[in-house]
Amino acid sequence: MRDILIIAQLTWREARRRKIMWTALGLGLALVGLFTLSVYLVVRDMRGYQDVSTILLDSGYNMLLMTGFYAISFLSVMLAVLTSVGTLAGEVSTHTIQSLAVKPFRRGVLVLGKWLGLSALLSCYIILLCAGITLGTWLITRHLPSNLVQGVLLICLQAVVMITLGIWGGARLSTVANGVVAFMLWGLAFIGGWMEQIGGAVGYEPLVYIGIASSLLVPSEALWKMAAAGMQPAVVNSLMLTPFSQASPPSTAMLVYTLIYIAVVVGLAVRTFARRDL
Amino acid sequence: MSQSAPAIETRDLRKVYGTQVAVDALTLAVEPGEAFGFLGPNGAGKTTSVKMLLGLVRPTSGEARLLGMPIGDHACRQRVGFLPEDFRFHEWLRGYEFLDLHARLYHVSESVRARRIPELLEMVDLADAAQQALGTYSKGMLQRIGLAQALVHDPALVFLDEPTSGLDPLGRRMVRDVIKRLSERGVTVFLNSHLLSEVELTCTRVAFVAHGRVRLVTDPRSVRGQVVQVDIRVGSLDDGLLAGLHQWSGQVVVDAQHQTLTLSLPDEQALPEIARWIVGRGVALYQIAPRHVSLEELFVQVVEGEE
Numbered sequence: 001m002r003d004i005l006i007i008a009q010l011t012w013r014e015a016r017r018r019k020i021m022w023t024a025l026g027l028g029l030a031l032v033g034l035f036t037l038s039v040y041l042v043v044r045d046m047r048g049y050q051d052v053s054t055i056l057l058d059s060g061y062n063m064l065l066m067t068g069f070y071a072i073s074f075l076s077v078m079l080a081v082l083t084s085v086g087t088l089a090g091e092v093s094t095h096t097i098q099s100l101a102v103k104p105f106r107r108g109v110l111v112l113g114k115w116l117g118l119s120a121l122l123s124c125y126i127i128l129l130c131a132g133i134t135l136g137t138w139l140i141t142r143h144l145p146s147n148l149v150q151g152v153l154l155i156c157l158q159a160v161v162m163i164t165l166g167i168w169g170g171a172r173l174s175t176v177a178n179g180v181v182a183f184m185l186w187g188l189a190f191i192g193g194w195m196e197q198i199g200g201a202v203g204y205e206p207l208v209y210i211g212i213a214s215s216l217l218v219p220s221e222a223l224w225k226m227a228a229a230g231m232q233p234a235v236v237n238s239l240m241l242t243p244f245s246q247a248s249p250p251s252t253a254m255l256v257y258t259l260i261y262i263a264v265v266v267g268l269a270v271r272t273f274a275r276r277d278l
Numbered sequence: 279m280s281q282s283a284p285a286i287e288t289r290d291l292r293k294v295y296g297t298q299v300a301v302d303a304l305t306l307a308v309e310p311g312e313a314f315g316f317l318g319p320n321g322a323g324k325t326t327s328v329k330m331l332l333g334l335v336r337p338t339s340g341e342a343r344l345l346g347m348p349i350g351d352h353a354c355r356q357r358v359g360f361l362p363e364d365f366r367f368h369e370w371l372r373g374y375e376f377l378d379l380h381a382r383l384y385h386v387s388e389s390v391r392a393r394r395i396p397e398l399l400e401m402v403d404l405a406d407a408a409q410q411a412l413g414t415y416s417k418g419m420l421q422r423i424g425l426a427q428a429l430v431h432d433p434a435l436v437f438l439d440e441p442t443s444g445l446d447p448l449g450r451r452m453v454r455d456v457i458k459r460l461s462e463r464g465v466t467v468f469l470n471s472h473l474l475s476e477v478e479l480t481c482t483r484v485a486f487v488a489h490g491r492v493r494l495v496t497d498p499r500s501v502r503g504q505v506v507q508v509d510i511r512v513g514s515l516d517d518g519l520l521a522g523l524h525q526w527s528g529q530v531v532v533d534a535q536h537q538t539l540t541l542s543l544p545d546e547q548a549l550p551e552i553a554r555w556i557v558g559r560g561v562a563l564y565q566i567a568p569r570h571v572s573l574e575e576l577f578v579q580v581v582e583g584e585e
Contacts (some may be wrong), residue, residue: 006382010368017370017411095364099427102332103383104355277335 003105007113011087012121021121024079028129031075035068036136043140059236061143066232066244068133073155073224076126080159081182083122084166086175087114092278093174101278108270111167115266118163123156130155147230154227157258158220162186164265165218171273185218193221200248215250219258222250283346285310285435285466286331291340293326293490300326302490304340308483310434313457313467315477315498318487319581324470325363327487328437331468332360345434356384359428363439363470365421369413373404373423376412377430384431398426403452417444425456436460439470454480478573488581498573506546507571510539513562522559526552529579542571542579 015021039061046052046060088111091097101107130152138144145151165185169178196211198204215222229237229249237245286308293301301323308314318324329335331342333350347354367376374395381391399405402422412420421444428436438457442450457467457480471477477484478498486494512519515537523530526548527541541552546568556563571579 003383006379010379014368014370094366095362096366096368098329098334098362098364099360099367099380099424100383101334102355102358102360103380104352104385105383275336278329 003103003109004113004116007100007110008117008120011114011117015121020083024125025128028125028132031071032129032132032136035071035133036140039064039137040140055233055235058143059233061137061141062145062232062236063242063244065133065137065143065145066228066242068137069130069151069155069227069231070224070244072126072129072133073158073227075129076122076155076159077162077186077220079125080118080122080162081166081179081186083118084114084163085170085178085182087118088167088170088273089173089175089178090170092170092276095278097278106270107274111171111270111273112266115163115167115269118167119160122159122163126156126159127152145231146233151227151231154223154230154255157262158223158227160262161218161220161223161258164262164269168265168269168272171269171276186220189214189218189221192217193225197246215254216257219254219261222254223258226250226254283310283343284308285312286314286342286344286468288331288342289340291327291330291342292338293323293330293335294338299490301330301337304330304490304492306485306492306495308466308468310345310466311461311464312483313461313469313481315481315484316468316470316487317474317477317484317577318472320472322487323490324472324487325439326490328360328439328468328470332358332437356431357434359431359433359436361421361424361428361436361438361441363443365424365444367412367420367424367427370411372409372411373399373415374408376423377426380427381430386431394430394432398429401456402426418446418449421445422449422452425453429456429460433465435466435468437468437470440472441469442471442473442476450476474574474577484573486577486580493580494576496576506543506568507575508541508543508549508552509565509567509569510541510552510556510563511565512537512539512556513564515539519556519559519561522555523552531579538565542576543568 042064043061046057088097091100097110100110134144134148162182166178166182169181173181192211192214195207196215199207199211225246226249228244229246232242232244232246236242237249284307286306288304288306291301291304292299304323304327316324316327326335330337331344331349333355342349344354345357371379377395377398378391381395386394396405399408402425404419404423404426407415407419412423415423421441425438425441428438438453441453445453454476457469460467461482467480469477469481481498484496484498485492486496515532515534520530520532520539523539523541527543529542531540533539549566549568553563553566556566
């Protein structure tokens with residue numbers, strides 16, 4: 001465990017030294033600022049309409065905030081793939097890994113350390129961004145979404161799913177090939193998710209099955225759906241009032257499946273990397 | 279681990295990539311405290327052999343033990359150091375941090391790290407660059423800090439893969455001195471190299487490797503002083519002559535066109551007897567000329583003789 005933590009700390013130090021951390025924090029701050037400004041302008045405009053009901057106003061604020069969460073969810077997937085695909089593959093191709101892989105521990109320590117370090121790093125970043133836009137929106141509208149903590153954690157888990165896939169791929173593939181595979185898998189889940197949404201809305205079951213199958217293959221989109229469903233008012237979900245509405249969100253079983261999925265894929269990454277010639 | 283166990287022991291270690299045999303039946307025994315040279319041309323399978331011994335590459339077949347323990351055993355790895363041929367490290371780490379990281383991964387205690395790392399930085403002449411990022415280091419500096427990394431946990435066995443490839447003459451001398459000091463302390467050094475002079479100056483034994491096989495294991499110092507090559511020119515060559523000469527030398531190279539033979543002998547003592555024997559067979563003897571061979575000649579002979 002101590003060795004895993006040393007490797008995990010190394011990923012944090014790398015992010016700091018390579019200026020990834022400060023750049024990401026600076027740009028994240030810009031994102032939060034821009035989002036808050038946009039909310040302010042929209043809300044100022046909305047308040048001009050006197051006859052709008054409180055429920056509708058609240059739903060409007062919620063939709064604005066959900067747009068922000070959606071952007072963060074999308075960004076977190078991109079960041080998860082970009083940071084994870086090269087973390088093993090890059091060190092294998094430059095031979096940097098050799099001096100680490102001869103140390104007195106299993107090779108899996110390198111995999112688990114990198115997985116833990118990146119997952120923790122990206123989760124902290126997602127939590128900061130989500131806290132930023134939630135706070136900005138709250139200051140202007142006094143609106144707080146329901147199940148906020150659960151929603152943010154699900155967005156973090158979505159990033160962890162992509163990091164896990166990126167690390168597994170990197171245990172075998174080159175950085176570029178791994179990046180292509182990871183993005184395509186995410187794209188598959190993304191399209192599948194929309195197919196399921198459309199299938200559900202028009203009552204066409206085969207589309208729903210396609211969606212479920214894609215969620216089983218890569219559960220990232222399903223996690224976003226769970227997050228979105230939880231953070232929106234029930235009426236918005238059931239009437240499908242926004243693009244983020246979920247008439248039939250994934251169940252808790254999907255969450256359990258995802259946790260098992262992550263454990264299995266991490267196990268596969270450890271196994272694949274242990275068998276590889278370096 | 280038993281004290282008498284060889285530092286390195288391999289039996290028929292083999293690595294095949296697809297149809298290409300990288301290492302073919304490597305059988306070796308390196309004694310504790312030896313400075314052992316592993317010498318061969320590029321592509322001979324030296325690095326693959328080292329990688330198999332370190333558990334970086336899985337052997338296709340065969341067995342190996344380091345310090346009496348199976349390769350890959352954590353207790354074994356704890357006592358083995360390695361300077362890779364491609365000395366690429368995390369370039370965003372500073373020199374001191376780099377050594378500290380590797381020492382921590384070898385589970386070296388904080389107090390020992392605080393004492394040992396400055397000593398090592400001093401030894402590889404990088405004390406002034408300790409707080410610089412590795413990204414700013416020259417090739418030679420990286421190789422030197424890589425050497426310090428290989429020694430940071432005070433190992434009993436060190437693998438150095440082409441340790442002077444990026445070094446200037448002063449750096450090379452420093453590596454030679456380090457190897458000498460390690461040997462004096464009883465540390466086993468396995469030196470992978472294609473530089474004969476380097477091996478000749480530092481190693482107590484050397485294995486010549488070509489096409490994935492060990493062709494000869496010898497003492498480089500004895501080669502320099504003792505191995506004699508004898509060029510013999512005769513009136514006619516026949517099978518009986520060749521077969522007869524094998525009683526003195528296992529290595530008889532024939533140049534039929536010029537009616538000459540070359541024998542390798544441990545010394546000059548047998549020369550009069552060989553001359554008498556040839557003449558006694560009724561063969562005209564025009565020349566029998568001894569010359570001392572260098573390690574380089576022996577190496578070329580061994581490698582080319584197998585081609």
